[in-house]
Amino acid sequence: MDRESRSNRYFRNAVERHWDPGEIDLEQDVENLLAYIDRREGFDDQAWARTLNGIAKFGAGEDAVTEDLAPLATVLEDIDDQLFLTTQLYEEAKHADFFDRYWREVIWTVEDELGWERSNPRDDRWFNEPYVELFDRNRRAQYRLLEDDTPENRATAYCHYHLTVEGILAQTGYYGMQTSYGGEFEDLPHLPGLVEGFTKIRSDEGRHVGFGMNQLKTLIREENVDPKLIEETVNELLPLVQGITEDERYQPDDPDERLGLEDGELAAYAVDKHTDRMQQITDAAADIPDVDELVRLEGDD
Numbered sequence: 001m002d003r004e005s006r007s008n009r010y011f012r013n014a015v016e017r018h019w020d021p022g023e024i025d026l027e028q029d030v031e032n033l034l035a036y037i038d039r040r041e042g043f044d045d046q047a048w049a050r051t052l053n054g055i056a057k058f059g060a061g062e063d064a065v066t067e068d069l070a071p072l073a074t075v076l077e078d079i080d081d082q083l084f085l086t087t088q089l090y091e092e093a094k095h096a097d098f099f100d101r102y103w104r105e106v107i108w109t110v111e112d113e114l115g116w117e118r119s120n121p122r123d124d125r126w127f128n129e130p131y132v133e134l135f136d137r138n139r140r141a142q143y144r145l146l147e148d149d150t151p152e153n154r155a156t157a158y159c160h161y162h163l164t165v166e167g168i169l170a171q172t173g174y175y176g177m178q179t180s181y182g183g184e185f186e187d188l189p190h191l192p193g194l195v196e197g198f199t200k201i202r203s204d205e206g207r208h209v210g211f212g213m214n215q216l217k218t219l220i221r222e223e224n225v226d227p228k229l230i231e232e233t234v235n236e237l238l239p240l241v242q243g244i245t246e247d248e249r250y251q252p253d254d255p256d257e258r259l260g261l262e263d264g265e266l267a268a269y270a271v272d273k274h275t276d277r278m279q280q281i282t283d284a285a286a287d288i289p290d291v292d293e294l295v296r297l298e299g300d301d
């Protein structure tokens with residue numbers, strides 16, 4: 001092993017920062033949701049669906065990335081990269097576990113308490129077209145590695161998975177949800193268990209994105225991958241990401257009004273992050289932030 005390599009250090013960082021999704025306290029979320037629903041006049045099916053929408057999207061997203069990471073583990077040959085990838089596979093599985101638990105212990109408990117029908121976290125209504133398209137494309141980009149493992153196809157796979165799905169969609173979405181349910185908006189419930197889970201997940205995602213960035217930088221430097229390929233691949237996916245993050249904040253009964261962050265704030269956050277990262281990947285002289293910085297939560301201070 002090369003203890004000084006980024007992959008090895010990221011691996012160690014993941015081991016040292018281990019957390020258990022089963023240990024996050026969710027009882028307060030149930031209480032707060034019940035009180036919130038009780039307080040709001042005319043709280044109906046649609047209002048409840050809006051609350052569930054983002055949670056359903058993230059839960060299914062974590063399932064999808066857990067299932068679609070294995071091809072990369074199959075083709076990587078470096079031992080330190082392999083070490084890191086085992087932690088990423090395990091962490092994606094933990095993220096999926098957290099959402100499954102949240103639905104069972106919070107959503108269904110609230111619905112049972114109110115005598116409502118239990119909602120299905122995999123119902124088609126949660127997943128709009130851009131969502132399905134983005135995850136389909138991600139899956140194809142990963143599985144292509146099993147047929148045709150070229151530097152360009154690896155770069156494309158990292159662009160889909162690490163830069164776009166994790167780096168832009170997940171980190172932006174989690175930031176939005178963390179802000180929305182952190183207790184600072186009168187119109188939204190305060191969900192401390194959900195926010196704690198998001199916080200841990202975002203921190204893991206920071207490390208995953210850093211690994212992908214570093215792999216891309218190496219592919220440019222050592223395999224002559226054209227940085228344009230990276231830019232173009234991500235740019236093609238951006239409209240899909242936007243279609244997802246905007247969808248979850250729409251009020252179906254009043255499309256002009258949104259809860260939580262102002263219009264455009266999420267998009268601005270995503271673009272800022274992405275611009276910095278592209279520079280760090282494509283500029284040979286620029287450094288990818290150290291792992292401690294990647295797992296620290298940007299945008300919180």
Ligand SMILES: [Fe+2]
Pocket residue numbers: 062065091092095201205
């Ligand atoms: Fe994840």
Ligand SMILES: [Fe+2]
Pocket residue numbers: 092166204205208
């Ligand atoms: Fe991840």
